[in-house]
Amino acid sequence: MERPGLKPRVVVIDDEEGIRRLFQRLLGKRYDLQTFERGLAALEDLQRTPADLVITDLKMPGIDGMEVLRRVKELDPDLPVIVLTAYGTVENAVEAMKKGAYDYITKPVQAEEMELVIEKALERRRLLLENRLLHRELQEKYSLGALIGKSPAMQQLFRLILTVAPTDATVLILGESGTGKELVAKAIYAHSLRKEKVFLSINCAAFPETLLESELFGYEKGAFTGASSTKKGLLEVADGGTLFLDEIGDMPLPLQSKVLRALESGEFLRLGGRTLMQVDVRVISSTNRPLKALMAEGKFREDLFYRLNTFTIELPPLRERREDIPLLAAHFLRQYATKAGKEIHGFTPETLEILLNYPWPGNVRQLEKAVERAVIMTRGELVEAHTLPAEVLQTAEKSLFKAEPLSFREARQRFERDYLITMLRRHRGNVTAAAEAAGIHRTHFYQKMRLYGISEAEYRNPDMMGEEEG
Template sequence: MAVILIVDDETLQRDILTTILSDEGYETCSAASGEEALKLAKATEPDIVLTDLKMGKMDGIELLEKLKGLKQPPTVILMTAFGTVDSAVDAMKKGAFDYLTKPLDKEVVLLAIRRALERKELMQRNLELRKALNDMFSIQGIIGHSKAIKDVIHIVRKVSDSPATVLILGESGTGKELIAKAIHYNSGRREKAFMAVNCAAIPETLLESELFGYEPGAFTGATQRKKGLFEAAGGGTVFLDEIGDLPMMTQSKILRVLQEREIMRVGGREPIKVDVRIVSATNKDLHEEMKHNRFREDLFYRLKVVTILMPPLRERREDIPDLAKFFLQKFNHSFGKNILKIDDAAMTAVIGYSWPGNVRELQSVMEKAVLMCESDTIGLGDIRGELRPIPRPALGIEIPDGGIDLEELEKELLVKAMAKSNNVLARAARLLDMNYDAFWYSWKKHALDSAENQSGVKCILPVEIPDAGISYEELEKDLLQKAMEKAGNVGSKAAKLLNMSYRSFAYRWDKYGLNRPRKPDAPGRPRLRTGRLSCT
């Protein structure tokens, strides 16, 4: 229950207030002077001080000022006679919560106490939320001890408190927004807003009004003025996620923000000054975007004063156990569970998985595992169904001078996978890192029967499929590239080496987004190029 300190030089007034508040269940203590009240406040740390304004040597105003200097300053309510209302109002400007006029009304006193306690609780919650935010996005809150993530943390420490723009690069799900928030909450702008926008998620027609706001009449339905993100974030940070997807027209306006520190609302005529820091992120290759005139070069160099490269999770595997345990604790708390650990088999699978969705995918897998787990330990069975087949390295098959029949190789792999999985199609598909439908389509395409009936299936593979399986796509990509190298980078010859039509070869080449390899006698660094192959 709340503690209330009553301060009044009139004994009767102190006794009346003590009775009223004690009857309501509040814990009370009282003092006859400001000096005595200050000593009691230091000893008891009251939630509220209810003090008279006019007292002896130390009056209510002086007491208020001294209470503000305490480690845990209480909420102060002043009591005053009718003739000193102006002084009470002045005291409120100096930090008092409220004032009550004498003679006191019981209900008014209790209402003021309740309101003061509600405000104190709100302020406490606000402090806790701010602390939670600071803890969540503190540099210490970035999980991992790998060199890759330590390099990221090192840069975040250096740039956070500077005004420099930061460009964060990395695959989807690597934690780019987390780093942007860490930069904001460790900067001098931490008390101001952090405003994030996904540039790829908002239609082009709405993006500018979202970023810059609009004036009444700017477009149909714009009946009143609306501030955009840059104004709303005044003094804070704007995080432009997926900035590589910004339309060219909007790019020029972002450039103006960076150069002139001003924006123009949609439909507006006067520029508006803004004070924000811009942090941006993308999973695109902006050099490639500039090459194809899809991204402004001048904007690129304005955005990348500092660049942070977020490593994919597969390149920081040593951080996976820490991340998995963090998510275990997080979702234990969210779901009211008490799962103690992840067993060795499950952890081995988690560490060995390629995580194409990066940290976001790991979080999703752990969330479901915690929710569905029925014991105190997450086992392999709790996560195996959530992990897509792990890409495995293709087998090292060399192409002989006479070539290799890719269709026959596929048939052999299908049959061997079925045999190894005891004719269970779903297991066979996992052995080749294929989904069920793709495996079934290929099986039917080749009119195959059962694993036992292998008549008409040539033996091309020098080895059996290993227990861990193989990646058929990686094997096919490897053979396409080897055929091109063997054919001197001539697509039609490479197709013949794999016993397929040029059209089929070119389709697969483009499907995998492969780059044309350098010819053996070409000097210097290879110039990689994508697109349809020439049959010259």
């Protein structure tokens, strides 16, 4: 396992001394490199000291590369293994990949190709470990019900919820659209003394005044045209439990006075009724509107406001708690990848950087939908940037020039990858046509695609191409 501040540990197994010396010369300064002549000795070492990457020759005396691969996967299924193979035995390397090898390198070893494949394998290892850590953190300390966050603002929110939940105080939840106000209401309910009773919710912005009134208070048979039978309202059904009034700021002014009376006395009349109904209901409300401004304009009752906000909780927008984005993204990725039956282990660094830097005007709800879309578009083990929605990518492109300059090598790799993708898009995934247009041999084009983890299948669907290009 990679250790913070320490070099990644790489184990190389090859019976040729020249190959071992080559790896030592090229990689010895960058990695904690250990070389072995025999597979058995390397496996014994791996049992004592975990590694981040194993590179093994396929053809060796004693235990061959296939057996090394099998035993390494038994030891650690997520430990990447790269196999070395002579050019004429590529078929064996492909068979090894089917059995779990991360990639292969052909002999004679080309330094640039080797370094790039190793970097990608170690990056994948790091992402897998990070994703596992995020999931463990979510389970252990960074979640409360469906709420997720390790930022100081979210940790304070968790404390407020746990403080007010066991009481019967009315709670007013304030926050922008998509910040998770209903999740907060449900978390309060789940930790309350009323958790064994019913939890009901209604969106006050979704109903016209007369219909909202009948939903809340119910009605007697014959109260109005179409009232063919008596119906209990939500206040009555929620007796003993919790009622969540979502978007209370959109409640019509005439109805507010009736709600106030019900909250203060616990009594109300059904529409068309003459018998006072008595209920014991805890009310939690929320809004994304500025209630104090509405009060100043005469659009929201001041007495109702003070009745509702015995305890106020304000939810921060996602842009003010960016440190929570990796946790949230990992949670949504696991949720939607499982639902889709896909093995997706994390996000590429570029994708995660874009997610971190986007302002998320739609907050957590928008992030969730962006990750859901990315899962649908992803065909490999990692979510790549091009699977994100167009508005997210466009913002990332605008901020590209403000970013720290890349090294020459990083810039060249990014250019090569983008160039290959552009040619594949232009020729609808036809590698032969793309290579011909690029002026390079088809085999070389395929090699570059493999190095950068590009699949031509992603660019064969014209509808998908149009969607990606926004």
